[in-house]
Amino acid sequence: MEFPGLELRIRMSLVAGPDLRVFVPARLYYKSTDPYAVQFSFDVTPDDVVRWMVAREVLDQGLTAPAGIGDVKVTPIGPHWNRCLCIELQSLDGNARLEGPAASVKAWLAKTFEVVPAGRESEFVDIDTLLDELLAH
Known part of the structure; x- marks a missing residue:
């Protein structure tokens, strides 16, 4: 199935302990119809996919500080020339810490800002449709 937006597929490390890292496929999705959010998912197993929504602004800020x-924290780790990105997720079901290439995420985020520039997100939100969806439930 093709995603109607921008997608980044990367390999991240799921930090399972001080000396245990498991590589997992991860995906970031961005749609101009949901301009404030990035959908983030990673495969624990082929049948167990964890999905989160992350604020695009948080992901962008987390590249440098x-x-x-x-429930979501993003932190840069390592030297600037070889920086990784740490994404920590917390829920009632447990915690996860993932680390991956910051350069790939930074380049992909730049594309999202070409589609929807920072500060102009509200221009892309269809308020009428959003209210209809909220009131239908």
Whole structure:
């Protein structure tokens, strides 16, 4: 199935302990119809996919400094020339820490800002459709 937006497929390390890392396929999705959010997913197993919504702004800020509060935190790690990105996810079901290439995420995010420039997200939100969806439930 093709995603109607921008997609990044990368390999990340799921940090399972001090000396245990498991490589997992991860995907980031961006749609101009949901301009504030990035959908993030990673495969724990072929049948177990974990999905999260991350604020695009938090992901962008996390490339250069710790960002996020609550259930999603994004932090750069390592030297600038070989930087990785750490994404920490917390829920009632457990916690996950993933690390991956910051350069790939940075290049992909730049494309999202070409589609929807920072500060202009509200121009891409269809308020009428959003209200209809909210009121239908």
